[in-house]
Amino acid sequence: MKKLNQTQAIRAFCTECIVDTSVGGNGKPLTQITNCTAHDCPLYHHRPLDGDAKAVEKQKKIDAMSPEEFKAYQEKCDIAKERFNKLRSEGKLDG
Ligand code: SF4
Numbered sequence: 001m002k003k004l005n006q007t008q009a010i011r012a013f014c015t016e017c018i019v020d021t022s023v024g025g026n027g028k029p030l031t032q033i034t035n036c037t038a039h040d041c042p043l044y045h046h047r048p049l050d051g052d053a054k055a056v057e058k059q060k061k062i063d064a065m066s067p068e069e070f071k072a073y074q075e076k077c078d079i080a081k082e083r084f085n086k087l088r089s090e091g092k093l094d095g
Contacts (some may be wrong), residue, residue, distance in 0.1 A: 007048070010043055010046050010047060010048065011033075011048045013043065014033045014036070014043060014047045015029055015033065017036075018032055018036055019032050019033065019066075020032065026041065028050070030048060030049070030050045031050050033047050033048055033049075033050045034047075034048075034050045034053045076083055
């Protein structure tokens with residue numbers, strides 16, 4: 001079995017847990033995971049979300065930040081973007 005990173009492992013676990021793959025199932029896999037209602041599940045806050053839900057969650061976090069927290073958040077984002085772009089330019093990332 002292929003070794004998964006943390007994000008892939010959570011997605012795989014959630015997929016196995018909730019995704020209905022039968023014909024006429026409950027929509028796209030990511031939408032089904034997004035719509036999970038098991039708030040007590042340890043993976044609930046780490047589950048992958050579809051694009052719209054992800055944007056809403058991100059905005060909620062930003063809205064709850066103090067100006068200092070938001071500044072620190074932006075600095076971390078800039079560092080992450082820089083690292084990502086460096087890895088991409090070195091061909092160490094797919095896509
Ligand atoms: S978050 Fe929801 S879909 Fe993911 S493992 Fe928990 S109960 Fe299953």
